[in-house]
Amino acid sequence: MSNKFLDLAVLLQSYNEALASRQIADSDEDLERLAELLEYMAAADSQDNTVFPFPYNRLKYLSKSSVYVTGFGFTRDFTPQEYRVLAGLQRLGVNLNVGVQADAYPTTPQAIEAGPEAFLIGRRTLAHLKQRFPESETRKIEPELSRLQAAIAALTADTSSQSPANQTEAPENYGLSFIQLPGKEAEVDYVAGEIRRLTQTAGYRFKDIAIALCDSHTQLPLLRTAARRYDLALFFDETRSLAGTSLLRYLLGLLDLPLRNWARDPVMTVLRSGLTPLTPTTIDLLENDLLARGLFRRDRLFSKRVLAEPQSDDPAAQRIHHAVTTVFEPIRTFTEKLHKAGTTAECCNLIRSFFNEQGIAARIENEAEQLRACGEDDAALLLVSAHSVLGNVLEQLETITGNLPISLTDLRDTLRSGLSNANVTLIPSALDQVVVGDWRRVSQLSCQVVFVLGACQDMFPSKGSPEGLLKDLDRQFLSNQLSVSLPSIARDHVFADTAYLHQLLTRPKHLLYIGTSGGEPAEIVQQLKAAFPGNVIIEADGAVDFSDPRLNSRAAAWHSLLRLTGLNQNLTPSTAAAWRALARRLSVCTGNGNFNPLDQSLLPSGVDFGSGALLAFASAGYATPATPSGAAAAGGEISAEILTGIYSDTPALSVSQLEKYAACPFSHFAAYILKLRERSEYAPQHTDTGRILHGVAELALTDLTARLTTAGNDPEAVKAALAEFCAQDVTQLTKSLMVEVIERESMEALNDAGIKADVGRRLQLISADSLQAIMGQLQPEGFLPQEVEWKFGPNQPDKFALELADGQELQLRGVVDRVDVRHQNEQAEFKVIDYKSGDVKVNFETLYYGLALQLPAYLAAYVASHPGIKPAEAAYFHFDRPMLKDSGALLEPAALEKKLANAFKLRGLVLDPVVLQLLLEHTCEKLAGFARTLFAGCFSVAPVRVRSAKPACAYCKFSAVCGFNRRDFIDLRTLSQISGADGESGKKALSCILLNKAAANDQVSNESGSTSTEGSNNDGTTDTNT
Structure with missing residues (x-):
C-alpha cells in the first residue's frame, strides 16, 4: 500500500511541476482558490475603510446578497473544500441558505443512523452543517404529495411500515402499473403507444411525461426507433460525446488522408461527413467510380490521366475530375502545408484557415438545418456544439504546446483524444418534449407521469461504480493515519441509490409505470407489487387486444390485423366491427401514419363478420389484395408473357445458366434476369x-x-x-x-x-x-488439341438445339476450353477438357441430378456438330502449383516428376462408351426439363443439394436478397443418394442406374398399352426432402 501512495505522490508531483512550468492552473483547485479569496475578502472587510483592489471590488456585492445551495445532502456530504467555501460566504455576511434532503433533524449521533436509509446521507449532512454553523436556523419544508406519491413514499421511506393498500378496505388503484411483456422491444413499443394514448385522450402533454431507463445501452436505440414510428417528441437527457459527430469524422479523415496514402476509408470518411460540396447521390456514384478505377491511392488519384479534362461521353470520369479539382486538390494542398508546419501553433492556424476557406461553419449550419428538418434536433445541437468545442481545443493546444514541434500523427491523436473526450450537455430544443434519461437523472425531474423501463435485478439499481485508484481499504487506512474523514465509494453508493430510488418513485404525481420485461423484477418492484394489490399488470397473453395502445402506430396496427387474419379466430360482432373500423381508418390514414384511437361513432353494430379478419375486410368493402397484372398466383413465379419479352420466341441459354437454375431457380433469376451484380472493384x-x-x-x-x-x-x-x-x-x-x-x-x-x-x-x-x-x-x-476455345450457339457456325414443349426450340450456347482428337483404327474420337482454377472433381451424383451439366453437355454439343467423331472422354484440368509432402526420404528427379504429373492428372468421367452415350442422352433430358420449368416462370427460392458435395448456397452471392436460412444449410432440399443394386461406387452406381433406365424405357416402348407411374424417375430413385 505504501508503494501505491508513493507512486501516486510521484505522479502528482510531476503533474504539478508540469502545470507550473506552463503557468497553467488545475481546475480541481478552483474551489480551493475560491475559498482563499472569500477568506481574504472576509478578513479585509472586517477592517475599517478597506478598499478592495480590482478585480476584487467587483465581488463587494456578495455581502448584501442571498446565496442558495441545493443538491447536497442527497447522495453525498460536502467536501472539506466546499465547507470552506460555505464558511467564507458566511463570514462575508452572505445570507446563506442550504437545502438538504432529510426526513428529520438528528439531535444525537444515534438518530443519524436510526431513520430510513433513503435519508441517511441527508441526516449526516444536516448534523455536520449544525456542527460547523451552530448559530444557523433549521427549518423543515413539507412537500405537497399526491395520493400516488404519498402511498409510495410511505413504502420506500420505511419498508417496515404498512402501505395504505394493505389495510382492510378493498385494494385501490393508485395509478401504479407494471409492464411484463416478452421482451425489451415489446416493452418500449407499449410505452410509446401508451404515451400517444395519454397525450391524445387523457389530456397530458409530452412535457408532463418522463421515461427513466435502467439499461440505457440497449434501450436508447429502441426508443429512438419507436419515437419515429409513433411520432413522439423525445429529449434524451444525457451527456453527449462528440466522438460520433460529422465534424470530428471530417477532421480526423482530413488528417488521416496523408498518413494512409489517401486510402479508401479516410477518403470516404471525409466525403460522407456531409461537410463537402458534393451531394450524397454524387458521393455514392463517386465511390463506385473510384473503386472501379482503383484510384484510392495518392499517386493514382492525382495522376495526369485523372487531372486531364475528361471525355464528354464518360460521366464517371467527369465526376472524378470534378471531385478531385473541387474537393481533393484543396485538401492535398492543406495537408502538405500541415506536414511542413514547424510548430503546433502553425498547425492550429492552418486548420482554422482551411476551415474558413472551405466555409465549414456555413456547411455545419446547413447540415444542422437538415437534421432539424428530419426531427433530429439533438444531433443538430451536438454538431454545432462540436464546432465550438473544436475552437476551444485548438486554443488550449496552442496555449499548452504552441511553440513545440508536432508531427501529423501526434496532431491527429491529440485532436482525436481532446474532441472524443469532450462531453456536452444539451438543453431541450422545444418546450413540449418527453424527457428520457438514466433513472438517476430522471429522479431529479418534476413530472406527472413516469415510465421506468428495465427495472430488473442487477439493473435497478445497477452494480456499484469502479472505486478508482484508491480502494475503500486504502481510503480507510489513509483516513486513520491522517485523522481525516474520507468518503467510502462502495458504502455511500448503496445509500445514494436508495435515495435515488425513493426520489424517482415518488416523482410522478398521477401515474407510474414500471417495466420489467426480459428479466426478473428488481426487489423494490416485488415489494411494490406486494404492497399495492390494486395495481394494473400489463402482460401478453397471446390474444389480439383491441385496446392495446401499440395500435396507435399505423405499422403496429397493420401487423395486428395481419396477425388476426393468421389466427383465423372467431370474432364477436362488436369486436369484428371494431377491427373493421380500424381497417377503414388505416386505409384513409395519411401523413406520418399515426392517428387517434378509434372514434366510437365509427363502429357499426349488429353485423356478424364470421371468423377471420379477411371476412371482416370483405364485409367492409375492401377486397383482399389482387395478384399483380402479369404475375402468377403462386409465389416465385413469372408469367410466360414476361419471360417471352426477356428471352424472345427462340430463347438461347448457356449450359452454365441451366446448371445454376438446377441448383436454385432464384439464383438464376437474380443473376440473369434481374442481373444483380457486385460493384466492380x-x-x-x-x-x-x-x-x-x-x-x-x-x-x-x-x-x-x-x-x-x-x-x-x-x-x-x-x-x-x-x-x-x-x-x-x-x-x-x-x-x-x-x-x-x-x-x-x-x-x-x-x-x-x-x-x-x-x-x-x-x-x-x-x-x-x-x-x-x-x-x-x-x-x-494420343489425344492432341484440335480445337481451343470452341464456341457453339445461335450466332456461331456450330449450333446445339433442344426441342421443348409445343415445338419450341432452345438454343444452347457455350465455350469449350479444349477439344482433343485421336485417330485410331480409322475411327476419330475426341475428348473435351474444361479448365478449372478451383479444385473441382467429378461427382457422379451431381452429374445424375443435373447439378454438373457442363462436361456431358459439351460432349453432346460437339457430337451434334461433328457427327462423324465418337465421344471418348470429358475431364477437368486443374490449374495448380502443387506442394508435395515431404516423406523424409530423398526422391530421384524421375520420382518427383511422376508425383507432380500425378497431381496434374486429368479428372475425367472414365465411363464405358455405352454408359457415356446414355449419360449424354440423360443430360439432354435434364437440360430440356430445366428449360421447360424455367420458361414456365418458376423462380422460387428452392435450392437443392446432394450429400456428397457442397451446396450452391455456400458460394451464392444473393443470400442477402433471397433471405434463405443458410445456417448449416439445414433447410436445403436434399436429393436422395444414388446407389447401385450391389452398393458399388458412384461411377458404377451411375452406370447401373442409366442402364436400368434405358432397359425400362425399351420395355415401355415395346409393350402396347403400357402406362408409366406419374412422378417416377424410371431409374429406381426418387427426389426426397430431408
Missing part, C-alpha cells in the same frame, strides 16, 4: 485469376494447334512439331503470354507494382507449372 478477383490462367493456356495451345495443322497427317511431322513446342522455355513463354493476356483482357491492375509482385508473381508460377504439366500430358500417338 479495382483488384484482382477470383474470376480474374481464372481469366489469366485460361488465357495463357489458350494462347499456348492455339500456337500448338497451328503447328499441328501445318504438320498434317504425317506422324513424323506431328512428332517433331510437338517436340519443338514442348522444348520451349516455359518460364519465358508464360511471361510473354501473360503480358498478351493482360493487354487483351484490359486487366491493367495486374501491372501495378504491388499487385504484380504479389498476385502477378503467383499467377505466373501457377501458369508455368500448369503449362509444363499440359506439355507432359501430350503424346504424339
Whole structure:
C-alpha cells in the first residue's frame, strides 16, 4: 500500500511541476482558490475603510446578497473544500441558505443512523452543517404529495411500515402499473403507444411525461426507433460525446488522408461527413467510380490521366475530375502545408484557415438545418456544439504546446483524444418534449407521469461504480493515519441509490409505470407489487387486444390485423366491427401514419363478420389484395408473357445458366434476369485469376494447334512439331503470354507494382507449372488439341438445339476450353477438357441430378456438330502449383516428376462408351426439363443439394436478397443418394442406374398399352426432402 501512495505522490508531483512550468492552473483547485479569496475578502472587510483592489471590488456585492445551495445532502456530504467555501460566504455576511434532503433533524449521533436509509446521507449532512454553523436556523419544508406519491413514499421511506393498500378496505388503484411483456422491444413499443394514448385522450402533454431507463445501452436505440414510428417528441437527457459527430469524422479523415496514402476509408470518411460540396447521390456514384478505377491511392488519384479534362461521353470520369479539382486538390494542398508546419501553433492556424476557406461553419449550419428538418434536433445541437468545442481545443493546444514541434500523427491523436473526450450537455430544443434519461437523472425531474423501463435485478439499481485508484481499504487506512474523514465509494453508493430510488418513485404525481420485461423484477418492484394489490399488470397473453395502445402506430396496427387474419379466430360482432373500423381508418390514414384511437361513432353494430379478419375486410368493402397484372398466383413465379419479352420466341441459354437454375431457380433469376451484380472493384478477383490462367493456356495451345495443322497427317511431322513446342522455355513463354493476356483482357491492375509482385508473381508460377504439366500430358500417338476455345450457339457456325414443349426450340450456347482428337483404327474420337482454377472433381451424383451439366453437355454439343467423331472422354484440368509432402526420404528427379504429373492428372468421367452415350442422352433430358420449368416462370427460392458435395448456397452471392436460412444449410432440399443394386461406387452406381433406365424405357416402348407411374424417375430413385 505504501508503494501505491508513493507512486501516486510521484505522479502528482510531476503533474504539478508540469502545470507550473506552463503557468497553467488545475481546475480541481478552483474551489480551493475560491475559498482563499472569500477568506481574504472576509478578513479585509472586517477592517475599517478597506478598499478592495480590482478585480476584487467587483465581488463587494456578495455581502448584501442571498446565496442558495441545493443538491447536497442527497447522495453525498460536502467536501472539506466546499465547507470552506460555505464558511467564507458566511463570514462575508452572505445570507446563506442550504437545502438538504432529510426526513428529520438528528439531535444525537444515534438518530443519524436510526431513520430510513433513503435519508441517511441527508441526516449526516444536516448534523455536520449544525456542527460547523451552530448559530444557523433549521427549518423543515413539507412537500405537497399526491395520493400516488404519498402511498409510495410511505413504502420506500420505511419498508417496515404498512402501505395504505394493505389495510382492510378493498385494494385501490393508485395509478401504479407494471409492464411484463416478452421482451425489451415489446416493452418500449407499449410505452410509446401508451404515451400517444395519454397525450391524445387523457389530456397530458409530452412535457408532463418522463421515461427513466435502467439499461440505457440497449434501450436508447429502441426508443429512438419507436419515437419515429409513433411520432413522439423525445429529449434524451444525457451527456453527449462528440466522438460520433460529422465534424470530428471530417477532421480526423482530413488528417488521416496523408498518413494512409489517401486510402479508401479516410477518403470516404471525409466525403460522407456531409461537410463537402458534393451531394450524397454524387458521393455514392463517386465511390463506385473510384473503386472501379482503383484510384484510392495518392499517386493514382492525382495522376495526369485523372487531372486531364475528361471525355464528354464518360460521366464517371467527369465526376472524378470534378471531385478531385473541387474537393481533393484543396485538401492535398492543406495537408502538405500541415506536414511542413514547424510548430503546433502553425498547425492550429492552418486548420482554422482551411476551415474558413472551405466555409465549414456555413456547411455545419446547413447540415444542422437538415437534421432539424428530419426531427433530429439533438444531433443538430451536438454538431454545432462540436464546432465550438473544436475552437476551444485548438486554443488550449496552442496555449499548452504552441511553440513545440508536432508531427501529423501526434496532431491527429491529440485532436482525436481532446474532441472524443469532450462531453456536452444539451438543453431541450422545444418546450413540449418527453424527457428520457438514466433513472438517476430522471429522479431529479418534476413530472406527472413516469415510465421506468428495465427495472430488473442487477439493473435497478445497477452494480456499484469502479472505486478508482484508491480502494475503500486504502481510503480507510489513509483516513486513520491522517485523522481525516474520507468518503467510502462502495458504502455511500448503496445509500445514494436508495435515495435515488425513493426520489424517482415518488416523482410522478398521477401515474407510474414500471417495466420489467426480459428479466426478473428488481426487489423494490416485488415489494411494490406486494404492497399495492390494486395495481394494473400489463402482460401478453397471446390474444389480439383491441385496446392495446401499440395500435396507435399505423405499422403496429397493420401487423395486428395481419396477425388476426393468421389466427383465423372467431370474432364477436362488436369486436369484428371494431377491427373493421380500424381497417377503414388505416386505409384513409395519411401523413406520418399515426392517428387517434378509434372514434366510437365509427363502429357499426349488429353485423356478424364470421371468423377471420379477411371476412371482416370483405364485409367492409375492401377486397383482399389482387395478384399483380402479369404475375402468377403462386409465389416465385413469372408469367410466360414476361419471360417471352426477356428471352424472345427462340430463347438461347448457356449450359452454365441451366446448371445454376438446377441448383436454385432464384439464383438464376437474380443473376440473369434481374442481373444483380457486385460493384466492380479495382483488384484482382477470383474470376480474374481464372481469366489469366485460361488465357495463357489458350494462347499456348492455339500456337500448338497451328503447328499441328501445318504438320498434317504425317506422324513424323506431328512428332517433331510437338517436340519443338514442348522444348520451349516455359518460364519465358508464360511471361510473354501473360503480358498478351493482360493487354487483351484490359486487366491493367495486374501491372501495378504491388499487385504484380504479389498476385502477378503467383499467377505466373501457377501458369508455368500448369503449362509444363499440359506439355507432359501430350503424346504424339494420343489425344492432341484440335480445337481451343470452341464456341457453339445461335450466332456461331456450330449450333446445339433442344426441342421443348409445343415445338419450341432452345438454343444452347457455350465455350469449350479444349477439344482433343485421336485417330485410331480409322475411327476419330475426341475428348473435351474444361479448365478449372478451383479444385473441382467429378461427382457422379451431381452429374445424375443435373447439378454438373457442363462436361456431358459439351460432349453432346460437339457430337451434334461433328457427327462423324465418337465421344471418348470429358475431364477437368486443374490449374495448380502443387506442394508435395515431404516423406523424409530423398526422391530421384524421375520420382518427383511422376508425383507432380500425378497431381496434374486429368479428372475425367472414365465411363464405358455405352454408359457415356446414355449419360449424354440423360443430360439432354435434364437440360430440356430445366428449360421447360424455367420458361414456365418458376423462380422460387428452392435450392437443392446432394450429400456428397457442397451446396450452391455456400458460394451464392444473393443470400442477402433471397433471405434463405443458410445456417448449416439445414433447410436445403436434399436429393436422395444414388446407389447401385450391389452398393458399388458412384461411377458404377451411375452406370447401373442409366442402364436400368434405358432397359425400362425399351420395355415401355415395346409393350402396347403400357402406362408409366406419374412422378417416377424410371431409374429406381426418387427426389426426397430431408
